[in-house]
Amino acid sequence: MFDRDTWQEIFASLEKHKLRTALTALGVFWGIFMLIFMLGMGSGLRNAIFRDFGNHAKNVMYVWSSGTSLPYQGFQPGRTPRLNMEDVDYLLENVEGVDYIAPRTTVPGNITKGEIVESYEIRGELADMIKVEGFRVYKGRYIHPSDVAESRKVIVIGKRVAEVLFGAGNWEAAIGQSLTANGVEFKVVGVFGPERIKPWTESDLEATVIPLTTMHRSFGTGGRIHYFALSALPNYKVSDIENKVNSILKSRHHVAPNDPRGIGGFNLEEQFDRINGLFNGIGLFLWIVGIGTLIAGVVGVSNIMIITVKERTKEIGIRKAIGATPGMIIRSILTESVFITLISGYLGLLAGVVVIGGIDVVMEWIEVDVDMFYNPQVSFQVAIGALLILVVSGTLAGLIPALMAARVNPVVALKDE
Amino acid sequence: MIKLRDIHKAYKTEFTSLQVLKGIDLDIQEGEFASIMGSSGSGKSTLLNILGILDEYDSGEYHLAGQLMKDLSEKQAAYYRNQFIGFVFQSFNLLNFKTAVENVSLPLYYRKVDRKLRHEKAMHYLEMVGLKDWAGHLPTQLSGGQQQRVAIARSMVTEPKVLLADEPTGALDTKTSHEVMGLFQKINEQGKTVLIVTHEQDIAKVTERIIEIQDGVILTPQQV
Numbered sequence: 001m002f003d004r005d006t007w008q009e010i011f012a013s014l015e016k017h018k019l020r021t022a023l024t025a026l027g028v029f030w031g032i033f034m035l036i037f038m039l040g041m042g043s044g045l046r047n048a049i050f051r052d053f054g055n056h057a058k059n060v061m062y063v064w065s066s067g068t069s070l071p072y073q074g075f076q077p078g079r080t081p082r083l084n085m086e087d088v089d090y091l092l093e094n095v096e097g098v099d100y101i102a103p104r105t106t107v108p109g110n111i112t113k114g115e116i117v118e119s120y121e122i123r124g125e126l127a128d129m130i131k132v133e134g135f136r137v138y139k140g141r142y143i144h145p146s147d148v149a150e151s152r153k154v155i156v157i158g159k160r161v162a163e164v165l166f167g168a169g170n171w172e173a174a175i176g177q178s179l180t181a182n183g184v185e186f187k188v189v190g191v192f193g194p195e196r197i198k199p200w201t202e203s204d205l206e207a208t209v210i211p212l213t214t215m216h217r218s219f220g221t222g223g224r225i226h227y228f229a230l231s232a233l234p235n236y237k238v239s240d241i242e243n244k245v246n247s248i249l250k251s252r253h254h255v256a257p258n259d260p261r262g263i264g265g266f267n268l269e270e271q272f273d274r275i276n277g278l279f280n281g282i283g284l285f286l287w288i289v290g291i292g293t294l295i296a297g298v299v300g301v302s303n304i305m306i307i308t309v310k311e312r313t314k315e316i317g318i319r320k321a322i323g324a325t326p327g328m329i330i331r332s333i334l335t336e337s338v339f340i341t342l343i344s345g346y347l348g349l350l351a352g353v354v355v356i357g358g359i360d361v362v363m364e365w366i367e368v369d370v371d372m373f374y375n376p377q378v379s380f381q382v383a384i385g386a387l388l389i390l391v392v393s394g395t396l397a398g399l400i401p402a403l404m405a406a407r408v409n410p411v412v413a414l415k416d417e
Numbered sequence: 418m419i420k421l422r423d424i425h426k427a428y429k430t431e432f433t434s435l436q437v438l439k440g441i442d443l444d445i446q447e448g449e450f451a452s453i454m455g456s457s458g459s460g461k462s463t464l465l466n467i468l469g470i471l472d473e474y475d476s477g478e479y480h481l482a483g484q485l486m487k488d489l490s491e492k493q494a495a496y497y498r499n500q501f502i503g504f505v506f507q508s509f510n511l512l513n514f515k516t517a518v519e520n521v522s523l524p525l526y527y528r529k530v531d532r533k534l535r536h537e538k539a540m541h542y543l544e545m546v547g548l549k550d551w552a553g554h555l556p557t558q559l560s561g562g563q564q565q566r567v568a569i570a571r572s573m574v575t576e577p578k579v580l581l582a583d584e585p586t587g588a589l590d591t592k593t594s595h596e597v598m599g600l601f602q603k604i605n606e607q608g609k610t611v612l613i614v615t616h617e618q619d620i621a622k623v624t625e626r627i628i629e630i631q632d633g634v635i636l637t638p639q640q641v
């Protein structure tokens with residue numbers, strides 16, 4: 001099939017119709033280019049959205065308490081259950097699939113450094129919250145398990161806090177210094193902030209964090225926690241754990257099992273899945289549009305091939321008269337069609353990948369940072385898929401003309417005028 | 418070699434039917450050199466196309482080399498054409514984008530003969546028709562007589578049992594015509610059955626037997 005004669009014949013026939021070959025090739029080129037380009041842009045959009053999730057753990061639920069709405073076990077509605085450290089320990093022991101639980105209790109704080117007095121919130125945390133929120137540590141470290149175990153008086157401060165207390169250009173000097181929070185002296189061990197600064201993450205710049213055990217001991221918060229984040233192990237889905245956690249907490253805090261309030265929760269995995277689903281939908285749409293464009297190109301190839309076959313009736317008649325079978329004729333037309341689509345499609349694919357890659361490189365080079373667009377890519381699977389589509393569509397494009405060619409009657413084709 | 422019995426053939430369109438062959442009986446022995454003559458429209462080409470398995474017939478029987486050629490699939494027809502028949506046309510019917518030697522070797526390509534052997538054989542037959550030095554030329558660079566000789570080489574390259582030619586000299590001048598006929602004679606002397614359609618008396622006279630066709634039937638020698 002791929003011997004020299006076949007190629008010779010393909011090239012001879014393509015060369016005879018240069019303009020037409022070029023025009024059809026352009027159709028397929030454009031189709032596959034658009035497909036790749038759109039999918040690449042779609043991935044840029046998707047990557048931008050998922051970048052906002054940052055290092056934030058995705059298999060995570062948040063749990064908090066709120067006023068109950070039903071009377072239960074002698075308690076009046078409207079009571080707010082108080083979550084505490086025992087709840088956390090109990091859940092860790094009794095719920096299967098929990099990776100870690102990161103609680104947080106927040107109190108308003110007065111932070112004093114020398115003459116400067118500012119009010120920032122003080123968060124009491126265990127060591128794992130940084131894993132959930134994906135914070136960035138600019139300098140020093142975050143809360144450590146040993147800080148928690150020994151109730152050390154150490155504090156991690158937001159970058160803006162450091163800038164205010166120690167001077168804008170001097171924030172790095174904060175490490176190792178001491179400051180006073182709500183009358184208690186703490187040693188600064190780290191400066192942190194959000195992974196990406198967004199309107200909804202700016203509060204992290206203006207917060208301070210101390211070990212939760214230290215908070216309970218020094219600030220009289222008495223074992224309370226305001227909310228906690230629970231992360232599931234990789235092979236568990238947090239949505240499967242959610243109900244169990246909920247009912248355990250309800251029973252521990254005398255909340256009616258059917259009370260929609262009392263224990264509140266937010267499942268990040270569900271949100272994540274929803275956005276993922278949305279982008280899969282967008283991706284599907286782009287494929288459909290792209291393939292539509294491609295089909296237009298393929299129909300073009302098919303049309304041209306039909307014209308070619310009509311023009312070559314006599315030639316086909318001669319070939320048949322000297323012993324070519326219909327199968328051989330079909331094969332040569334199909335090869336020609338697949339050849340045009342494959343070559344032009346491959347060039348289109350290449351152009352698409354180069355343009356998308358170029359956008360990525362240029363964006364990184366001149367450091368453009370757009371909210372809605374980041375790191376566009378064409379995956380290897382997409383490229384392979386596109387090539388497969390090309391082979392199939394090239395074959396389909398050649399099918400009708402090939403069958404027409406096979407039906408050519410040599411007697412009619414060779415009639416001497 | 419060729420045995421025709423009561424061959425009928427009509428060209429049918431939607432509304433009309435034109436009966437062209439009205440019961441042809443014909444026997445041609447192996448190694449014969451014959452010509453078919455008849456007025457225009459008498460059905461000579463139709464008959465030759467049936468003999469060359471390019472066309473089908475409506476009724477009757479056609480035996481070629483002892484085998485019945487009837488209701489063949491396209492693939493079978495292509496096979497028998499390629500195996501038994503060499504065809505030469507009035508207008509040469511060479512592929513213009515291929516050189517002389519490529520044209521000659523094409524039937525062997527369809528017979529899946531190895532490339533090198535193909536070239537050797539093609540060169541051999543080009544030499545036979547005296548065009549060895551023109552092997553690399555395109556048909557458009559050759560004269561009519563040369564093109565017809567390339568076409569004859571192409572028809573011979575598969576070493577067919579029967580060579581069929583439909584007015585092979587129709588497009589050539591008298592001198593070239595006789596050169597081409599000389600070539601057919603030479604081929605016949607090598608043992609091939611050669612059958613030529615013509616309406617030129619002096620062309621027909623070169624052959625050993627003249628078959629007259631009139632109104633779709635063959636005239637018996639007594640009628641001639």
Ligand SMILES: Nc1ncnc2c1ncn2[C@@H]1O[C@H](COP(=O)(O)OP(=O)(O)OP(=O)(O)O)[C@@H](O)[C@H]1O
Pocket residue numbers: 412428429435437455456457458459460461462463464616
């Ligand atoms: N494909 C066809 N469809 C319909 N009629 C046809 C077809 N081919 C030939 N005919 C008719 O059949 C008759 C015989 O044609 P044929 O070509 O066999 O004649 P011929 O003897 O070869 O004539 P000439 O000497 O002019 O070549 C003619 O009347 C012609 O018009």
Ligand SMILES: [Mg+2]
Pocket residue numbers: 461462463583
């Ligand atoms: Mg004729």
